[in-house]
Amino acid sequence: MTPLQKRAWLGLGVGVGMSLAILAVFIARGVTSFDDDLVLRGITYVLCVGGLLVYAVTLRIKRRKLGRSEVLVDERDEKIIKRATMVQLWAVLLSLFIWSIALTEAYWDEKSIPIIFAYLIAISGLIVSIIGQAIGILIGYRRMS
Amino acid sequence: MPEPRVSNRIRRLRFDHDEMTQEELANKAGCTRQTIIAIEAGKYVPSLTLAFQIARVFGMNVEDVFQYDG
Numbered sequence: 001m002t003p004l005q006k007r008a009w010l011g012l013g014v015g016v017g018m019s020l021a022i023l024a025v026f027i028a029r030g031v032t033s034f035d036d037d038l039v040l041r042g043i044t045y046v047l048c049v050g051g052l053l054v055y056a057v058t059l060r061i062k063r064r065k066l067g068r069s070e071v072l073v074d075e076r077d078e079k080i081i082k083r084a085t086m087v088q089l090w091a092v093l094l095s096l097f098i099w100s101i102a103l104t105e106a107y108w109d110e111k112s113i114p115i116i117f118a119y120l121i122a123i124s125g126l127i128v129s130i131i132g133q134a135i136g137i138l139i140g141y142r143r144m145s
Numbered sequence: 146m147p148e149p150r151v152s153n154r155i156r157r158l159r160f161d162h163d164e165m166t167q168e169e170l171a172n173k174a175g176c177t178r179q180t181i182i183a184i185e186a187g188k189y190v191p192s193l194t195l196a197f198q199i200a201r202v203f204g205m206n207v208e209d210v211f212q213y214d215g
Contacts, residue, residue, distance in 0.1 A: 075176070075180075076189055077180075
């Protein structure tokens with residue numbers, strides 16, 4: 001398994017872990033309580049920033065190891081990550097359009113959406129981005145191996 | 146448009162060169178062992194630069210290692 005494949009599996013783990021954590025928090029405390037529930041807001045911020053930091057730290061570890069004499073990333077890996085970036089981009093765009101249509105339809109009569117959705121859109125964008133890139137990388141290796 | 150088929154004799158050449166391992170070839174050519182595996186299996190067509198580097202490891206010309214099948 002190449003370092004990039006390991007990173008993809010890690011990304012998939014972080015993405016799925018974040019999704020489950022967010023789901024668990026909102027199921028336990030309820031989505032509508034966000035406006036009054038300071039703890040829920042705190043947990044949401046921690047999950048949002050924490051997930052991003054965990055992912056950034058794992059990327060940094062991989063970069064440090066690149067000083068070794070053995071070649072860890074080559075042209076095939078670069079080609080795969082370039083294609084995976086397109087998968088990532090389309091996944092994020094798709095998720096944003098789904099959010100837009102779903103929220104428009106759900107809150108058409110109210111003419112406004114609850115503030116919680118700003119955070120949910122941001123968090124889901126991050127999760128979709130991480131998972132999208134990981135899946136793109138894994139598909140790339142499957143096709144080129 | 147269908148991808149051009151490029152075959153290669155890397156596996157044969159490795160055995161002809163003191164049974165060179167994929168790892169050794171990868172280190173000498175400057176790529177990963179997984180890429181050598183993919184090239185040998187015909188799943189990945191290397192760039193011109195990498196093709197030249199692989200051919201140089203065997204002391205041959207690119208067209209002696211890689212063949213364009215149209």
